[in-house]
Amino acid sequence: MSCIFCRIIAREESAEIIYEEEDVISFYGLQYMAPVHALVIPKKHIESIMNIEVQDENIIYKCHLGFQKVARILGVDQSGFRIITNTGKHGQQEINHLHYHLIGGRELTWQM
Template sequence: MGDCIFCKIIDGEIPSKKVYEDDRVVAFHDINPIAPVHVLVIPKKHIPSLLDLKEEDKELVGYLHLVIQQVAKEMGVDRDGFRVVTNTGLHGQQTVFHLHYHLIGGRQLQWTM
């Protein structure tokens, strides 16, 4: 997807500070972290948002959650806890239209509703 910033990160056109990568998923530090640990976990397959998932993506979504678990352990937030957020659409504050999960932790988080 030509102008997708996350696709450019996947392709190596834009540098990132990766913490995990395999043939289906990449995880990297958010450039505007809101906590000591703020990592984005994304599929390499371009899927614009949660609403664009197809039946054939369900195995990938399950795999993404296993990667989030692994990254949480590697980042040291598994013991005290963390938050996983997926922003979807305009009101959900989605700014990059490539499915991604924010793994946020490393401090006591507040609820901001």
């Protein structure tokens, strides 16, 4: 398996798990953009937003419920947070497995 996220799901690589269920897993990101930075990913290998198929709708729904659960666990459900997903080279997607960054813990500004 060449995908680091698939290896984390298979427990072949270590990660500090925040939340896990049948179709979704969340763990701390390695590059922190804010005091709170977690990744929420589907366990099914989907390369990017552009590769989601109709049959993936329940998995994507469960990712969104995962955002809520992770935000509560990390204490940013009331103060607010941002969900980011990068797609493709120009979107700076570094790992070709759909993943969402949940960031918060301070007031976030928009910088490009």
